[in-house]
Amino acid sequence: MLKYFAKRLLLGLVTIWFIASATFFGMHAVPGDPLAGDKAMTPQIRANLEAKYGLDQPLGTQYLIYLGNIAQGDFGISYTQENRRVNDIIREHFPISATLGILAIVFAGLGGVLWGALTALYRNQWPDVVIMFAVILGISVPSFVVAAISQWSLVGLNLAAGTTVLPIGGWGSIWHMLVPALVLGLSTMAYLTRLMRSSMLEVVGTDYIRTAKAKGVPPTQIFSRHQLRNAILPVITVLGPAIAGITTGGFVVEIVFAIPGLGRYFVQAIQQLDYTVIMGTTVFYGAFLVFMVILVDLFYGLIDPRVRVDQ
Amino acid sequence: MSPNRQLAQFFLLAFAGVALLMLALHYAGSALSGTSSDVSAVDEDANSISIIIREEPPQLNSSRATDAISGMVLGHVMEGLVRMGLDDRLEGAVAERWEVTPTQATFWLRENAKWSDGQPVTAADFIFAWQTALKPETGSQYAFLLFAIQNAEAINQGTLPASALGVSAPDPYTLVIDLARPVPFFDKTLVFPTFLPIREDFYNATNGRFGADADQLLYNGPFQISRWVHGSSMTFKRNPYFWNQDEIHLDAIHVPYITSDATASLNFFKDNKIAITGLQAENLSEAMRMGWQIRQHRDGTVFFLEFNHRQGRVTDNVNLRRALQLALDMDEMVYKVTKLPGYEPGVSLFPGWLMGEEKLLRQEYPPQKITPDASLAKQHLQKALQELGLKEPPDLVLLSGDNPISSVQSEWVQQTLKTKLGISVKIDKQIFKQRLAKMTSGDFDLVLAGWGPDYNDPLTFGDLFASWNKNNRGQYNSPELDAFIDIAQSRLEPAVRMKAFGDIQQHLIDQAVVLPMYERGVTYVVDPSIKQLKRRVIGPDPDVSRAYIDTSGE
Numbered sequence: 001m002l003k004y005f006a007k008r009l010l011l012g013l014v015t016i017w018f019i020a021s022a023t024f025f026g027m028h029a030v031p032g033d034p035l036a037g038d039k040a041m042t043p044q045i046r047a048n049l050e051a052k053y054g055l056d057q058p059l060g061t062q063y064l065i066y067l068g069n070i071a072q073g074d075f076g077i078s079y080t081q082e083n084r085r086v087n088d089i090i091r092e093h094f095p096i097s098a099t100l101g102i103l104a105i106v107f108a109g110l111g112g113v114l115w116g117a118l119t120a121l122y123r124n125q126w127p128d129v130v131i132m133f134a135v136i137l138g139i140s141v142p143s144f145v146v147a148a149i150s151q152w153s154l155v156g157l158n159l160a161a162g163t164t165v166l167p168i169g170g171w172g173s174i175w176h177m178l179v180p181a182l183v184l185g186l187s188t189m190a191y192l193t194r195l196m197r198s199s200m201l202e203v204v205g206t207d208y209i210r211t212a213k214a215k216g217v218p219p220t221q222i223f224s225r226h227q228l229r230n231a232i233l234p235v236i237t238v239l240g241p242a243i244a245g246i247t248t249g250g251f252v253v254e255i256v257f258a259i260p261g262l263g264r265y266f267v268q269a270i271q272q273l274d275y276t277v278i279m280g281t282t283v284f285y286g287a288f289l290v291f292m293v294i295l296v297d298l299f300y301g302l303i304d305p306r307v308r309v310d311q
Numbered sequence: 312m313s314p315n316r317q318l319a320q321f322f323l324l325a326f327a328g329v330a331l332l333m334l335a336l337h338y339a340g341s342a343l344s345g346t347s348s349d350v351s352a353v354d355e356d357a358n359s360i361s362i363i364i365r366e367e368p369p370q371l372n373s374s375r376a377t378d379a380i381s382g383m384v385l386g387h388v389m390e391g392l393v394r395m396g397l398d399d400r401l402e403g404a405v406a407e408r409w410e411v412t413p414t415q416a417t418f419w420l421r422e423n424a425k426w427s428d429g430q431p432v433t434a435a436d437f438i439f440a441w442q443t444a445l446k447p448e449t450g451s452q453y454a455f456l457l458f459a460i461q462n463a464e465a466i467n468q469g470t471l472p473a474s475a476l477g478v479s480a481p482d483p484y485t486l487v488i489d490l491a492r493p494v495p496f497f498d499k500t501l502v503f504p505t506f507l508p509i510r511e512d513f514y515n516a517t518n519g520r521f522g523a524d525a526d527q528l529l530y531n532g533p534f535q536i537s538r539w540v541h542g543s544s545m546t547f548k549r550n551p552y553f554w555n556q557d558e559i560h561l562d563a564i565h566v567p568y569i570t571s572d573a574t575a576s577l578n579f580f581k582d583n584k585i586a587i588t589g590l591q592a593e594n595l596s597e598a599m600r601m602g603w604q605i606r607q608h609r610d611g612t613v614f615f616l617e618f619n620h621r622q623g624r625v626t627d628n629v630n631l632r633r634a635l636q637l638a639l640d641m642d643e644m645v646y647k648v649t650k651l652p653g654y655e656p657g658v659s660l661f662p663g664w665l666m667g668e669e670k671l672l673r674q675e676y677p678p679q680k681i682t683p684d685a686s687l688a689k690q691h692l693q694k695a696l697q698e699l700g701l702k703e704p705p706d707l708v709l710l711s712g713d714n715p716i717s718s719v720q721s722e723w724v725q726q727t728l729k730t731k732l733g734i735s736v737k738i739d740k741q742i743f744k745q746r747l748a749k750m751t752s753g754d755f756d757l758v759l760a761g762w763g764p765d766y767n768d769p770l771t772f773g774d775l776f777a778s779w780n781k782n783n784r785g786q787y788n789s790p791e792l793d794a795f796i797d798i799a800q801s802r803l804e805p806a807v808r809m810k811a812f813g814d815i816q817q818h819l820i821d822q823a824v825v826l827p828m829y830e831r832g833v834t835y836v837v838d839p840s841i842k843q844l845k846r847r848v849i850g851p852d853p854d855v856s857r858a859y860i861d862t863s864g865e
Contacts, residue, residue: 030745031741031745031748031749032741032742032744032745032747032748033744033745033747033748033751034744036743036744036747036748036751037377037452037747038377038763039377039452039453039765039782040751040780040781040782040784041452041781042454042455042467042468042781044447044467044468044469045447045450045451045452045454045467048447048448048449048450049450049452052448052450080369081367081369081370082369082370082372082375083370083371083372083520083521083522083523084523084541089541092541092542093541093542102332103332103333106328106329106332107329110325110328110329114322114325148574151574151575151578152578154578154582155578155581155582158582159581159582164349164582167349168578168579168582168584169568169570169575169578169579169584170543170544170567170568170584171543174333174334177333178333255570255571255572255575256570256572256574256575257570257575258543258568258569258570258572258575258579260540260541260542260543260569264542265542271742271743272743272744273742273744
């Protein structure tokens with residue numbers, strides 16, 4: 001078990017190194033000048049700025065310096081937020097994205113299991129049809145539409161109530177998180193619902209359920225011990241990448257609800273060619289994703305005794 | 312059915328779990344970042360208002376700040392030698408009075424101007440700030456604004472030490488500036504953030520983090536930043552040490568939200584959380600239905616179609632440029648294509664708000680209006696083809712930004728040139744930084760570009776196409792134009808200068824050096840109880856530093 005874990009960790013490190021290198025060279029291959037601004041610079045000022053960011057070195061040297069800095073956990077200073085270290089940006093803004101993401105995942109996970117189980121129980125009856133219709137909507141309507149509509153509805157709600165029932169944006173209390181987390185988790189919830197439904201239906205037809213029924217096991221027990229527990233496995237599988245996806249993919253929701261999360265920096269850095277922030281956030285998120293996948297694999301073994309991780 | 316009961320149980324448990332988790336997150340969250348305090352747009356009891364900003368201010372170190380948002384924040388919490396008053400005229404700020412001669416500028420500072428720690432603002436604080444901005448290692452992109460001062464350029468190039476700067480303080484409240492050349496509008500350039508004072512001992516104590524946080528700044532303006540949660544919110548509190556308390560009415564200005572989403576901003580306004588918001592074209596009818604008082608403001612920026620004048624480029628040919636000038640109807644583009652409220656079709660590189668000698672420059676030197684004429688355009692095109700030795704109209708590359716407005720405009724240019732002149736245009740859509748890189752390297756025929764003013768003098772636009780100007784990215788080079796610009800730059804007599812600007816304007820039109828497309832406007836709404844909210848072309852915009860709340864008029 002420990003040996004397996006160590007091996008996975010080592011592989012993970014190699015993956016992160018690969019991500020870092022690919023991002024570094026990809027970023028430098030993207031046309032455009034990270035130092036360019038509205039107004040032209042004198043060659044002297046430009047040279048000063050290049051020296052400040054180490055851009056005056058050959059690319060190979062820059063790469064080595066950069067790898068060395070990453071190994072020490074230093075991502076450098078942002079190009080656009082000129083007074084802030086990338087480490088500070090990640091430290092200040094990731095917890096916000098993570099908090100929002102965790103809540104979204106909880107909504108998505110619980111909702112997905114619940115609705116999925118419901119649709120399977122009422123297969124081809126009206127609850128199934130209604131829920132599956134909502135699922136299709138949840139998967140196909142892009143999040144910026146959902147975010148805009150929900151914020152618009154909140155404004156209407158507050159106007160009708162004459163007071164602030166729920167804040168329509170900003171950050172600070174649980175009330176600020178509620179709607180953005182639901183919006184953020186919606187598509188994952190829809191996806192999990194569908195997964196849970198098919199997984200439940202697959203399990204219903206298996207031999208062991210029939211055996212349990214024949215043995216006279218109470219339906220409650222069949223449902224919880226045999227059906228639900230077996231059906232939930234695929235859900236756990238996709239949950240790992242989904243966690244990483246949700247905590248990183250909150251760009252749209254963060255912009256619409258004015259939430260100071262890391263997702264904004266992640267996307268804006270690319271538009272602004274902010275080299276250090278691109279590198280910092282990509283490597284950080286890459287490491288996060290790798291770690292989540294390893295974690296899920298370990299959990300897998302705990303939930304399903306048939307899966308032995310050390311083999 | 313028992314699975315139902317099971318599900319109900321699961322549902323209940325899940326619900327309880329979520330509630331518990333949310334409670335935990337609530338406390339964890341408030342420990343992490345107590346950010347968006349629940350403030351309303353206008354709070355009469357607290358005497359405060361709330362506004363929104365588009366993005367986190369990138370740079371509050373005034374010696375390095377270049378962008379509008381940092382400028383807006385700095386304009387509320389700092390004060391320079393002079394400022395633009397509510398009547399758009401220059402007025403004394405830290406300086407009580409001043410005098411500009413061709414060789415020298417002298418400023419007498421008021422002795423009651425204080426920093427937020429109670430110490431007086433002295434001439435030394437300005438000298439230190441300017442030397443800092445000029446030092447090569449600071450890497451200030453706007454250092455060029457200081458080049459009118461003796462030795463400034465040499466210091467910036469690293470050939471002279473910062474101490475060689477031609478400024479001196481005979482006493483703590485007198486600042487004498489030796490000018491490298493006569494600059495008739497020198498005092499007007501001083502409203503720019505680069506000229507704000509910085510106190511040396513404080514700057515050095517911040518260990519290179521000057522301006523990075525609320526407590527890493529020393530304030531001498533009407534307000535001070537009392538709270539700054541990065542990317543999330545800011546609060547400006549009244550500065551008790553500010554000398555001119557009579558002009559300041561608000562006790563606090565809140566910035567509870569930072570987002571670039573225009574719809575979200577409108578929603579915050581509707582929800583009574585912010586007191587001012589911009590309006591998009593699609594929101595206008597709703598704004599009218601709500602009975603809001605819609606206001607317009609021209610932000611001073613001019614957008615134009617720029618040519619690549621490098622030798623060997625077809626756009627170097629004046630008849631080809633004239634053909635385009637006659638084919639493109641900017642009225643049609645502004646009123647029928649983009650249809651953005653507050654936008655004005657471009658007729659000159661010099662926008663309408665610029666002041667001439669006594670009246671608006673546009674009144675003193677009205678630009679020649681080009682009437683679109685397709686057949687005349689074709690004649691010019693024929694002439695151009697002959698001169699270029701071409702049989703078919705050449706294909707042109709139009710470099711454009713990646714925002715929706717640029718896309719619509721470049722497609723309009725493409726369509727118009729195809730139908731009117733038979734010229735095929737290939738649109739090269741690029742992100743901002745790449746567009747600039749391609750402009751600098753000359754990889755285009757036409758480009759959609761814009762220019763915003765740095766100071767309140769026509770020269771801020773007038774020297775744009777000088778052969779020595781690095782922002783002249785199409786590399787237009789004309790001795791005749793350079794001569795006009797030289798007069799505008801070096802002569803002191805206003806009448807002579809304004810005549811030169813008139814000549815520059817005529818030259819740009821005659822030679823079709825650049826095709827002005829439009830002057831940008833913003834449409835916005837303000838909470839009606841807020842008075843003296845000032846929109847500006849030069850200086851902090853919007854400026855609420857002198858605003859007050861008056862609910863009686865409603």
